[in-house]
Amino acid sequence: MTVTEQLASRLSDIKPSPTMAISAKAAEMKAEGIPIIGLAAGEPDFDTPDFVKEATYKAIAEGQTKYTAVDGTPAIKAAISEKFLRENDLSYDAKTEITVGTGGKQVLYNAFMATLNPGDEVLIPAPYWVSYPDMAILASGTPKFVSAGPEVNFKLQPNDLRAALTTKTKWLVLNSPSNPTGSAYSAIELQRLGEVLKDFPNVMIMTDDMYEHLVYDGFEYATIAQVCPDLKDRTLTCNGVSKAFAMTGWRIGYAGGPAPLIKAMGKVQSQSTSNPSSVSQAATVAALTGDPSFLSDRNKVFKGRRDMVVDRLNNMPGISCTKPEGAFYVYPSLEGLIGKKTPAGQSIDSDSSFASYLLDAAQVAVVPGVAFGLEPHFRISYATSTEALTDAMNRIEKAVKDLA
Numbered sequence: 001m002t003v004t005e006q007l008a009s010r011l012s013d014i015k016p017s018p019t020m021a022i023s024a025k026a027a028e029m030k031a032e033g034i035p036i037i038g039l040a041a042g043e044p045d046f047d048t049p050d051f052v053k054e055a056t057y058k059a060i061a062e063g064q065t066k067y068t069a070v071d072g073t074p075a076i077k078a079a080i081s082e083k084f085l086r087e088n089d090l091s092y093d094a095k096t097e098i099t100v101g102t103g104g105k106q107v108l109y110n111a112f113m114a115t116l117n118p119g120d121e122v123l124i125p126a127p128y129w130v131s132y133p134d135m136a137i138l139a140s141g142t143p144k145f146v147s148a149g150p151e152v153n154f155k156l157q158p159n160d161l162r163a164a165l166t167t168k169t170k171w172l173v174l175n176s177p178s179n180p181t182g183s184a185y186s187a188i189e190l191q192r193l194g195e196v197l198k199d200f201p202n203v204m205i206m207t208d209d210m211y212e213h214l215v216y217d218g219f220e221y222a223t224i225a226q227v228c229p230d231l232k233d234r235t236l237t238c239n240g241v242s243k244a245f246a247m248t249g250w251r252i253g254y255a256g257g258p259a260p261l262i263k264a265m266g267k268v269q270s271q272s273t274s275n276p277s278s279v280s281q282a283a284t285v286a287a288l289t290g291d292p293s294f295l296s297d298r299n300k301v302f303k304g305r306r307d308m309v310v311d312r313l314n315n316m317p318g319i320s321c322t323k324p325e326g327a328f329y330v331y332p333s334l335e336g337l338i339g340k341k342t343p344a345g346q347s348i349d350s351d352s353s354f355a356s357y358l359l360d361a362a363q364v365a366v367v368p369g370v371a372f373g374l375e376p377h378f379r380i381s382y383a384t385s386t387e388a389l390t391d392a393m394n395r396i397e398k399a400v401k402d403l404a
């Protein structure tokens with residue numbers, strides 16, 4: 001038997017993260033000297049704040065470099081519990097209702113591993129962040145999709161939710177603000193979904209609030225357990241420091257939820273990675289307890305870029321783009337370009353062919369909508385310098401005009 005034949009069958013249904021694959025291809029082309037502008041990466045171009053770095057140097061000097069409790073030190077759990085109370089009006093007991101993992105990814109994965117049995121369904125509004133379906137499959141679950149397109153600002157509608165829920169649904173996944181669309185639910189919109197969920201008492205709710213702090217135009221952020229308190233005992237409120245604090249490499253994510261679920265997630269983690277990095281936990285305590293004023297300065301920059309990118313895209317024939325509430329993504333439709341031909345005679349028949357065309361002809365890397373479950377769209381990350389973004393918009397505009 002070859003090594004390939006030895007691989008587990010559970011891998012056959014999952015694909016490696018397509019966003020990472022495109023970023024890697026763009027990086028490769030860049031290394032070959034091709035002047036690629038990458039709009040595919042899902043991380044801020046800002047650096048981790050200095051006060052976080054300084055607290056980390058201190059933690060290292062003090063010897064906080066050993067194993068810690070599996071799902072987080074008492075200090076980080078206390079800081080997270082305070083954060084939930086201060087920012088979300090949510091009361092989670094630091095000892096029993098908080099868990100900390102190696103990035104938001106591990107926390108979500110632990111939750112699926114701790115709960116899914118074969119046949120259990122995970123309801124995921126599409127477009128979705130690429131990892132939810134594959135994580136559910138790896139944990140023996142079955143992803144089910146419910147469409148939420150641009151006509152509803154990419155937000156799950158109560159009637160569609162009701163129609164999609166079944167007796168097999170174990171989880172509903174919400175992600176607000178969303179990757180890939182940037183759309184965020186208001187308190188009222190969440191309450192309307194909550195009304196439906198009240199009729200389905202066996203469904204648990206996983207809310208991925210990773211982009212909570214990246215909202216613009218005075219949007220008032222809300223999370224479902226906060227605005228539907230009667231759902232709190234079946235909601236897992238997930239968050240992390242990767243995006244708002246520009247700490248993607250530090251690998252810390254966390255969640256608040258019902259004690260039995262939190263305990264089970266800790267059990268999964270205890271037999272896989274054990275504790276997240278001790279030093280990164282110390283850094284996160286500093287991030288969550290420090291002065292958050294840097295965020296509003298950064299958000300002003302993000303908002304300016306979003307507005308520029310949305311305006312530019314909407315002025316390109318065949319492309320239309322909604323203006324989202326948050327995150328650092330936009331998710332334009334290219335429906336009006338389908339059927340056109342490139343100068344080399346290739347047909348634009350899908351968002352994948354459009355993304356390939358942009359990479360080759362304009363040297364701009366974007367992620368095709370097929371990766372996120374709603375076509376024909378593409379995702380632009382505007383977490384890159386305003387100068388590079390302007391250049392990218394000029395290149396995309398030219399490439400679009402060159403189509404016939």
Ligand code: PLP
Pocket residue numbers: 042102103104105106129175178179208210240241242248251252253
């Ligand atoms: N959730 C969403 C919606 C994301 O976009 C990402 C990262 O891209 C994550 C979770 C994972 O975050 P982390 O890097 O902390 O694992």
